[in-house]
Amino acid sequence: xxxxxxxxxxxxxxxxxxxxxxxxxxxxxxxxxxxxxxxxxxxxxxxxxxxxxxxxxxxxxxxxxxxxxxxxxxxxxxxxxxxxxxxxxxxxxxxxxxxxxxxxxxxxxxxxxxxxxxxxxxxxxxxxxxxxxxxxxxxxxxxxxxxxxxxxxxxxxxxxxxxxxxxxxxxxxxxxxxxxxxxxxxxxxxxxxxxxxxxxxxxxxxxxxxxxxxxxxxxxxxxxxxxxxxxxxxxxxxxxxxxxxxxxxxxxxxxxxxxxxxxxxxxxx
Amino acid sequence: xxxxxxxxxxxxxxxxxxxxxxxxxxxxxxxxxxxxxxxxxxxxxxxxxxxxxxxxxxxxxxxxxxxxxxxxxxxxxxxxxxxxxxxxxxxxxxxxxxxxxxxxxxxxxxxxxxxxxxxxxxxxxxxxxxxxxxxxxxxxxxxxxxxxxxxxxxxxxxxxxxxxxxxxxxxxxxxxxxxxxxxxxxxxxxxxxxxxxxxxxxxxxxxxxxxxxxxxxxxxxxxxxxxxxxxxxxxxxxxxxxxxxxxxxxxxxxxxxxxxxxxxxxxxxxxxxxxxxxxxxxxxxxxxxxxxxxxxxxxxxx
Numbered sequence: 103x104x105x106x107x108x109x110x111x112x113x114x115x116x117x118x119x120x121x122x123x124x125x126x127x128x129x130x131x132x133x134x135x136x137x138x139x140x141x142x143x144x145x146x147x148x149x150x151x152x153x154x155x156x157x158x159x160x161x162x163x164x165x166x167x168x169x170x171x172x173x174x175x176x177x178x179x180x181x182x183x184x185x186x187x188x189x190x191x192x193x194x195x196x197x198x199x200x201x202x203x204x205x206x207x208x209x210x211x212x213x214x215x216x217x218x219x220x221x222x223x224x225x226x227x228x229x230x231x232x233x234x235x236x237x238x239x240x241x242x243x244x245x246x247x248x249x250x251x252x253x254x255x256x257x258x259x260x261x262x263x264x265x266x267x268x269x270x271x272x273x274x275x276x277x278x279x280x281x282x283x284x285x286x287x288x289x290x291x292x293x294x295x296x297x298x299x300x301x302x303x304x305x306x307x308x309x310x311x312x313x314x315x316x317x318x319x320x321x322x323x324x325x326x327x328x329x330x331x332x333x334x335x336x337x338x339x340x341x342x343x344x345x346x347x348x349x350x351x352x353x354x355x356x357x358x359x360x361x362x363x364x365x366x367x368x369x370x371x
Numbered sequence: 372x373x374x375x376x377x378x379x380x381x382x383x384x385x386x387x388x389x390x391x392x393x394x395x396x397x398x399x400x401x402x403x404x405x406x407x408x409x410x411x412x413x414x415x416x417x418x419x420x421x422x423x424x425x426x427x428x429x430x431x432x433x434x435x436x437x438x439x440x441x442x443x444x445x446x447x448x449x450x451x452x453x454x455x456x457x458x459x460x461x462x463x464x465x466x467x468x469x470x471x472x473x474x475x476x477x478x479x480x481x482x483x484x485x486x487x488x489x490x491x492x493x494x495x496x497x498x499x500x501x502x503x504x505x506x507x508x509x510x511x512x513x514x515x516x517x518x519x520x521x522x523x524x525x526x527x528x529x530x531x532x533x534x535x536x537x538x539x540x541x542x543x544x545x546x547x548x549x550x551x552x553x554x555x556x557x558x559x560x561x562x563x564x565x566x567x568x569x570x571x572x573x574x575x576x577x578x579x580x581x582x583x584x585x586x587x588x589x590x591x592x593x594x595x596x597x598x599x600x601x602x603x604x605x606x607x608x609x610x611x612x613x614x615x616x617x618x619x620x621x622x623x624x625x626x627x628x629x630x631x632x633x634x635x636x637x638x639x640x641x642x643x644x645x646x647x648x649x650x651x652x653x654x655x656x657x658x659x660x661x662x663x664x665x666x667x668x669x670x671x672x673x
Contacts, residue, residue: 172563174559174562174563177559177562201565201566201567202565203565204562204563204564204565205564205565208563208564209563211556211559211560211563213556215554215556215557215559215560216560217557217560217561217575217578217579218557218578218579219578227561227564227574228564228565230574231564231565231566231570231574232565277560280560280564281563281564284564284565
């Protein structure tokens with residue numbers, strides 16, 4: 103139904119020989135919910151195989167921006183996006199169907215949301231969408247994905263059990279495995295640890311550090327310590343604008359903009 | 372002055388509480404009374420007239436004598452089969468339509484669903500059954516007669532279609548509620564993995580709403596089983612097993628409705644009809660228990 107083996111023909115051919123170190127390139131991105139402008143002229147280059155953290159106070163547009171990257175905002179009635187979001191040289195809003203885009207840009211949500219199905223069926227959900235039906239092939243994808251999410255050893259004996267019986271932290275790692283099973287290039291994490299306890303949070307953070315070897319990770323977090331611990335690059339959003347973007351250490355130790363200084367020092371407002 | 376006002380306040384408190392309690396208890400007593408009454412009347416066939424339950428349920432010989440002496444035959448299998456057949460066929464026709472409507476009005480076009488379909492479905496529920504039966508008799512029955520070239524249009528098929536139309540709004544509105552109440556995080560998750568809308572609907576939404584949808588189907592089935600008037604107008608009321616879906620037959624409710632006036636009180640015929648009423652009561656009780664079991668399971672899953 104959808105040819106999603108490659109994002110676009112041009113991209114596949116162009117990006118193969120000289121693989122750019124950039125994942126997303128956003129130019130002058132504006133986003134409106136009806137008449138309300140939620141994102142204002144965002145320009146951002148996201149590097150491949152790095153963890154990029156988006157921080158900022160509630161309502162600053164960081165989650166909205168994350169959701170423009172896999173076009174989840176398309177589902178919101180009255181939402182309009184202007185500007186250019188390029189992924190591997192392909193315009194995510196012009197050259198590619200959102201369904202295909204989402205198979206390349208996976209997402210993990212704030213609330214762990216495994217489907218009310220077995221653990222196995224949760225992980226196999228994405229591959230089955232792509233038309234993979236052979237059991238051996240699915241078995242292999244399920245195992246690899248669960249291993250990548252560092253949860254295979256915990257779950258290998260209960261794959262047929264309902265995913266709703268897992269703890270919150272396990273559910274979230276299962277959701278990461280489910281996203282990885284689609285074989286994306288980018289993994290978006292929307293405050294993926296905010297509903298979890300400190301130990302589960304540490305698991306997910308370790309996992310993100312492991313995953314960046316193979317994937318590009320972009321995470322929204324309200325926890326500045328978390329950004330400091332694991333992110334390579336950090337972008338600070340405020341009132342729909344991207345105020346400052348740079349290496350995480352620089353953003354926290356030597357911020358350049360007045361608003362960033364006040365936010366990271368905790369003296370906001 | 373102050374004490375009398377207080378007294379007045381307490382009097383009202385007790386009066387209000389008392390009336391509410393009495394009404395509540397009355398409902399419980401009434402339900403139990405109807406159950407006991409049906410049990411008493413319906414069991415006469417087996418106690419006073421000495422028929423076996425097996426004969427009643429599995430024999431098709433229906434010749435109850437209209438005397439207190441008894442001695443007739445009370446096999447109600449034809450009516451039971453008639454009820455089951457019409458209801459099963461009605462479900463088969465109605466469920467796909469109802470589910471598709473429920474999906475359309477909740478996920479495909481919620482605006483149209485809220486503005487037009489939901490009110491339309493509510494009006495549908497309010498139409499009296501005699502109207503359904505009458506329309507069935509003057510429109511459906513002649514249509515079946517001409518389309519299939521049968522002698523009478525009154526048939527299992529006619530009854531099933533009328534029932535299907537009658538239970539369609541029930542199943543639609545309850546399923547739509549079940550679909551609406553599916554947590555949106557499942558829907559987001561499905562889209563996030565690259566599902567198309569239809570993949571989201573049939574792989575995530577419908578399974579997540581399945582207990583609610585089952586409840587809707589059982590509710591529709593209960594309504595179909597208990598419907599007498601509309602069915603009796605189009606089923607043909609012939610005491611024979613139908614040899615095809617186009618043949619007339621009879622069912623439990625129609626048989627009771629048409630014969631209760633003519634059967635002598637205290638006679639075997641009368642007792643046999645009461646046994647059929649008892650059977651209907653037990654069947655609807657079972658349906659209600661199934662619904663409770665389903666909603667209990669839903670609560671446990673959430």
